[in-house]
Amino acid sequence: MGTNPVTWLGSPVFPKAARAALADTQLRRNLRKATHTIRDKRSKAVAELPDWEELRQAGEAIKDDVLSNLDTYLERIEAAVTARGGVVHWARDAREANEIVLRLAREAGTDEVVKVKSMATAEIGLNEALEAGGIRAVETDLAELIVQLGHDRPSHILVPAIHRNRAEIREIFRREMAEKPASDEPRDLAEAARRHLRRKFLSARVAVSGANFGVADTGSIVVVESEGNGRMCLTLPEVLITVMGIEKLVPSWQDLEVFLQLLPRSSTAERMNPYTSVWTGVTPGDGPQQFHLVLLDNGRTDALADQVGRQALRCIRCSACLNVCPVYERTGGQAYGSVYPGPIGAILSPQLVNDMHDKQAASLPYASSLCGACYEVCPVRINIPEVLVHLRAEAVEAKGRTPESVGMAALSWIFADARRYENAQKVGSLARHLAPSGRISSLPWPGSKWTSARDVPAPPAESFRMWWRRNRG
Amino acid sequence: MADARSVVLGRIRAALADRPAAREIPRSYDTSRPLGDLVELAAERIADYRAEVHRAAVDDVPATISRLLAERGARRMVGPVDLPASWQVDGAEWLSDSPTLSIDQLDGADGVLTGCAVAIAETGTIVLDGGVAQGRRALTLVPDYHLCVVRSDQIVGIVPEALARLEPTRPLTFISGPSATSDIELDRVEGVHGPRTLHVIIAT
Numbered sequence: 001m002g003t004n005p006v007t008w009l010g011s012p013v014f015p016k017a018a019r020a021a022l023a024d025t026q027l028r029r030n031l032r033k034a035t036h037t038i039r040d041k042r043s044k045a046v047a048e049l050p051d052w053e054e055l056r057q058a059g060e061a062i063k064d065d066v067l068s069n070l071d072t073y074l075e076r077i078e079a080a081v082t083a084r085g086g087v088v089h090w091a092r093d094a095r096e097a098n099e100i101v102l103r104l105a106r107e108a109g110t111d112e113v114v115k116v117k118s119m120a121t122a123e124i125g126l127n128e129a130l131e132a133g134g135i136r137a138v139e140t141d142l143a144e145l146i147v148q149l150g151h152d153r154p155s156h157i158l159v160p161a162i163h164r165n166r167a168e169i170r171e172i173f174r175r176e177m178a179e180k181p182a183s184d185e186p187r188d189l190a191e192a193a194r195r196h197l198r199r200k201f202l203s204a205r206v207a208v209s210g211a212n213f214g215v216a217d218t219g220s221i222v223v224v225e226s227e228g229n230g231r232m233c234l235t236l237p238e239v240l241i242t243v244m245g246i247e248k249l250v251p252s253w254q255d256l257e258v259f260l261q262l263l264p265r266s267s268t269a270e271r272m273n274p275y276t277s278v279w280t281g282v283t284p285g286d287g288p289q290q291f292h293l294v295l296l297d298n299g300r301t302d303a304l305a306d307q308v309g310r311q312a313l314r315c316i317r318c319s320a321c322l323n324v325c326p327v328y329e330r331t332g333g334q335a336y337g338s339v340y341p342g343p344i345g346a347i348l349s350p351q352l353v354n355d356m357h358d359k360q361a362a363s364l365p366y367a368s369s370l371c372g373a374c375y376e377v378c379p380v381r382i383n384i385p386e387v388l389v390h391l392r393a394e395a396v397e398a399k400g401r402t403p404e405s406v407g408m409a410a411l412s413w414i415f416a417d418a419r420r421y422e423n424a425q426k427v428g429s430l431a432r433h434l435a436p437s438g439r440i441s442s443l444p445w446p447g448s449k450w451t452s453a454r455d456v457p458a459p460p461a462e463s464f465r466m467w468w469r470r471n472r473g
Numbered sequence: 474m475a476d477a478r479s480v481v482l483g484r485i486r487a488a489l490a491d492r493p494a495a496r497e498i499p500r501s502y503d504t505s506r507p508l509g510d511l512v513e514l515a516a517e518r519i520a521d522y523r524a525e526v527h528r529a530a531v532d533d534v535p536a537t538i539s540r541l542l543a544e545r546g547a548r549r550m551v552g553p554v555d556l557p558a559s560w561q562v563d564g565a566e567w568l569s570d571s572p573t574l575s576i577d578q579l580d581g582a583d584g585v586l587t588g589c590a591v592a593i594a595e596t597g598t599i600v601l602d603g604g605v606a607q608g609r610r611a612l613t614l615v616p617d618y619h620l621c622v623v624r625s626d627q628i629v630g631i632v633p634e635a636l637a638r639l640e641p642t643r644p645l646t647f648i649s650g651p652s653a654t655s656d657i658e659l660d661r662v663e664g665v666h667g668p669r670t671l672h673v674i675i676a677t
Contacts, residue, residue: 283644286609307491
């Protein structure tokens with residue numbers, strides 16, 4: 001099996017990438033402003049609903065039900081879509097999904113497709129695959145357009161260009177657009193994007209989208225968006241190709257009443273996003289008259305096999321966990337080396353790659369301080385810290401016998417016996433002689449692995465146990 | 474070589490070898506909520522998204538349409554084939570979608586007038602389902618101005634009540650304000666690709 005494009009080839013391990021990102025003060029300013037704005041808005045939007053916790057509980061349970069019966073629900077949506085005139089395709093991995101989309105686009109006789117923002121197609125590297133096959137993929141979401149025109153990589157699930165401020169965006173548009181934006185006011189930048197894409201929308205023959213939800217019972221597909229670029233792509237072309245991860249299902253139409261409340265308030269912090277489109281197969285006389293649904297595995301079944309890790313598949317890609325994460329706020333998304341950054345990326349990407357010998361992927365579960373803010377905001381209650389710790393254990397195991405695993409084994413031997421523990425503390429307190437100031441900023445190996453990223457407080461002269469015995473014993 | 478479909482389904486069955494037990498879905502969230510005067514709330518919430526809201530008695534709807542189109546200077550208006558005749562007021566040329574209007578004709582129009590299927594007061598959302606006085610989806614997408622008439626009996630309180638009224642296999646569009654983006658510094662700006670102006674008449 002080849003490498004999974006969910007992580008970017010040649011990306012450094014997280015600590016190395018993070019160090020580089022931390023040195024970029026512009027990036028940190030942009031991120032701080034954006035994440036703090038959205039954090040406050042989200043709290044307000046969520047506080048408006050008296051039954052928010054009940055909705056989260058329901059969201060969690062519905063998604064767990066989907067995962068527990070995934071085969072049944074997939075067969076059901078396949079039957080429903082087919083019955084309504086759609087064509088369903090199955091893809092084991094990124095390569096297979098890309099081949100299907102490329103073939104369908106060629107059959108439609110086009111050399112250009114318009115795209116609705118979609119994490120699934122970003123994950124499989126669809127644009128690059130189409131390009132290699134001679135078909136241009138035009139991103140139509142404003143943030144995706146900024147990333148595409150800037151020859152850049154995304155850094156956020158919802159707002160892939162969150163690392164760019166208005167002045168930088170104006171520069172990119174000035175360089176790449178025929179009609180330059182009037183100023184760096186967001187209104188003028190949005191206007192420039194409208195003019196740039198209008199003709200393409202009105203003349204496109206093939207569109208490619210992802211899906212926020214697929215309703216197993218009815219075969220209905222749901223796309224949630226803001227700008228109307230989604231509606232353009234989903235309505236005007238003759239052919240619509242939707243790539244959907246196999247976990248994106250909900251069992252019934254009624255279940256959407258939960259997610260259409262959880263998602264907008266968690267992601268853009270709105271009561272409802274401006275536009276939500278729902279379509280089922282083909283509707284004669286309204287919208288694309290050819291509809292293809294590509295069901296994508298690409299590592300999802302590997303994650304499903306992990307009894308602790310599978311909860312990551314509940315994710316509805318709202319990105320609330322990114323916005324509250326102290327690590328993400330400082331490093332930005334690109335340091336994670338994947339289209340899925342932040343806390344959810346740290347547990348999802350390594351599971352989709354499913355190879356803990358891949359050093360970059362194996363470094364992602366460490367991109368967290370385990371503060372738990374991500375778990376608190378997650379609309380489907382994914383216990384991200386639990387999965388992080390679980391994956392760290394797997395990463396350590398995959399490394400075999402290393403200083404870390406030997407150290408962990410030695411520690412458990414020391415902790416198992418009170419006398420051994422006290423003796424170890426006495427030896428440890430000698431280390432205070434390394435640090436007259438009370439902080440140790442560089443330890444000899446293997447301690448240097450710890451102090452390369454942080455200081456260690458110097459240990460006290462005597463342990464609590466010694467002090468207790470001397471004073472109270 | 475096995476086909477992708479059976480491979481993926483086989484992987485799923487193998488992955489679920491531990492047979493995780495099905496749980497009862499806890500549905501203790503609200504399926505309705507006392508929200509007071511729904512017309513009042515809908516008007517407030519729709520306006521919150523920078524859509525302009527006008528209230529009119531049912532008999533005054535045509536006059537309100539006339540006034541709004543005149544104020545905007547909208548002369549070429551698109552209407553679905555079954556748009557009520559009384560809404561097709563004088564002073565504007567009405568382009569009916571029969572025979573089917575081309576994309577360029579839609580793009581050349583000054584606006585579109587429709588009814589709706591359902592409106593959700595709490596979220597300020599209007600839902601179109603291609604039913605009476607709504608037409609196909611392109612009609613409310615390409616013109617830059619959308620004028621929508623909502624009857625007070627079409628307004629429900631919260632999202633679950635709206636979904637219960639809708640038929641999922643119809644093409645549905647949920648609209649909350651004019652098109653918008655938060656993609657630049659997470660700052661909301663109205664007006665991107667969809668209609669940049671949304672006016673709503675609530676008929677009471």
